[in-house]
Amino acid sequence: IPVLKNRIPKPGGWLMSLLTLGYGGDKLLKLEFLSEYYFYYGLFKFESKIYIFNPRLVRHAINKLEKGAEHYLENSPLKNTLLGSSQKYPETRRAIASLFRKTSIEERAAIMMGDIQEMCEKFRGEPNGVVNVTKWSFLMALDIVGHVLLELDFHALGKKQEEMIRAMAVLHKCYALGEITSDSEEFREANTKFDDITHVVLEEALNIDDDTMQRKRLVKSLHDACGFNEAKDNMKLFLLAGTETTASTIPVALYLLVKYPRLQDELRKEAEELLESVMADPTKLLPKIESFLSEVLRLYPIAPFISRQIYEPVTLGDIHLDQHADVIIFTWGIHRSTHLWDRARDFLPFRFLNNSKTSGNMYIPFGAGSRVCIGQHLAWLELRLALAMMLYQFKFEHAHETPELRFVVDWVHAVIHPDKDFLFRVVSTQNETIKL
Secondary structure: OOOHHHOOOOOOHHHHHHHHHHHOOOHHHHHHHHHHHOOOOOEEEEOOEEEEOOHHHHHHHHHHOEEOOHHHOOOOOOOOOOOOOOOOOHHHHHHHHHHHOHHHHHOOHHHHHHHHHHHHHHHHOOHHHEEEHHHHHHHHHHHHHHHHHHOOOOOOOOOOOHHHHHHHHHHHHHHOOOOOOOOOHHHHHHHHHHHHHHHHHHHHHHOOOHHHOOOOOHHHHHHHHHHHHHHHHHHHHHHHHHHHHHHHHHHHHHHHHHHOHHHHHHHHHHHHHHHHHHHHOOOOOOHHHHHHHHHHHHHOOOOOOEEEEOOOOEEEOOEEEOOOOEEEEOHHHHHOOOOOOOOOOOOOOOOOOOHHHOOOOOOOEOEOHHHOOOOHHHHHHHHHHHHHHHHHHEEEEEOOOOOOOOEEEEOOOOEEEEOOOOEEEEEEOOOOOOOO
16 A cells, blocks of 8 residues: 555544553553554554654664664663764764674673673572562673773672662663653662762773783773763763673573473473583584564564654655654564564574574564664573573572563563563573683
């Protein structure tokens, strides 16, 4: 169905009433429905934003439009970071790009595995064998950010960052759970506390003698490129974004493995066979585990949309968009489209084992193009190593505290989270822990 006279379709009153009747206040499910309903248009307008999900239009948007989230971030602690416009801080982006390369991240895999193993040791100490995987995954990710990116010892798994964690929890309470607003006193206090803590962390990092380091550290590169205040703001981004992918994806992955115990056994077998070689060389493949994680990020993309800003009128395909149009590349709708994927709503853990079955589809869990997520290699290596090491040592089972899988969306920072912490019963499968 062509878009006539450059008009972008949008749901009318009757359709909005049906959406509310069917999905209540769940905006994500409403948008998913609309991406199917308007599939042959390739885009639609909802609440003043233009959602694009046609692959051809998406490619044009990624290549032509600038990354633009700054207009969402007015009250966010991340408003002055790389998360905003790509027109800001190009020198900062260039200064740190080499530190986020795949090879640079893989060089620090041993440090990452040390933090993962420390988390696994915490699992063993939990009473009754019931583990809050969301909590420990978050603390592990925070320690990995400290060690791998900032070359600092946060000791989050040792419960030495409680003030920072409390402040970050309040921000999550505002943006994801919607329990408080950004103009509340609780939010302002947490935002100030997070800023103060980051200030101290940056000062500490800058006081480390670089002569003992084999390369220039990220914090020093940030500081030299943009000065203290902007470096501090971007450190907030690394602390928050660097923990979100892990703390959201690992609980979802384990929820699915508990739901499908035969699949869990199959992935554990691969971990037992290949983990030793992967620990010696992190570039070694874990085919089934990696296919499983790819499918998790397809069906439940942690970044469900990508914002783009139009600074001057532009044409995408046959569609003319005016200056300042608010464009959303709707990753969630692309990944779950029945028009683009075979059995799109089904969880098929080995869908990605045969790349020929997926090569024609658009798969963008970390974005795409020149504005792809700078931390994608860190997140991917962390996820695959963590899952392999956990499955090697433990069997995960349902506990009565385990919630159903439901999501909340942080519409400001474009991230989804399970709406509750995930707790599982953990049973050791090895007499000895992994020796690193």
